Amino acid sequence: MKVFISVDIEGITGVTSWSETTLGNSDYAQSANQMTKETVAACEGAIAMGAKEIFIKDAHDSARNIDITKLPRCARLSRGWTNTPDSMVAGIDETFDAAIFIGYHSGSGTDGSPLAHTMNLSNNYIKINREKASEFVINSYLAAAYGVPVVFLSGDKMLCEKAKEFNKSIETLAVKEGAGGAAISINPDLACDLIKEGVKNGLKRAGACKIEIPEKFEVEINYKEHKDAKHASFYPGVEQADSHTVKYTSDSVEEFAVTKMFIL
């Protein structure tokens, strides 16, 4: 079995502020350490279920957060950015049996996390087919384009609840709950134990976690700055809807992701 793991930091146990997510800050080391531990826990769950190859995408900011020396021998780690439309799931392809998302967070335009955002901080929301889309949703579609089911997700409680609506068979673990500018987290070692068990349960029903890809992606992005909407409106196929909003329609996940890469 071959497993893909994408790891972000805002949904890691205990992480609450932007300062704690930024490489080089004095309060960042704890976050990166726990991010590594939760990644290792996911690997252990996958290995227990028979995974022989694990590919890990470090998918936060610098993409240089996970400590490679702590990873099992069957794991490879992608650090840095490939600058390709698959972004946070770069490296995924049809050879993988399952995908796992660790440390994910609620999307832009929601109050599920003090660090809620989608892809970057430029937007108030991104909608796909009239629903606000989180990174979980976007990356689930990118995985589905290769026939890879997302079987496990850890992160904040609201994201986990929304993920169940999107993919009813997915196994989730809420390691924290957003409360205004605060996040209430469980014990970090307990989180690792539960991630390991959750990954096992998710992998058992990988087949049921396959999702349908919509025939059309009707995308709406509302930017914080009106100049960004103006700029995006010059990309082929993108139309300005109002001062802060653009829209475009794509026929495939790939096409959706390429346009997004240039305008978000």
Ligand SMILES: [Zn+2]
């Ligand atoms: Zn993120």
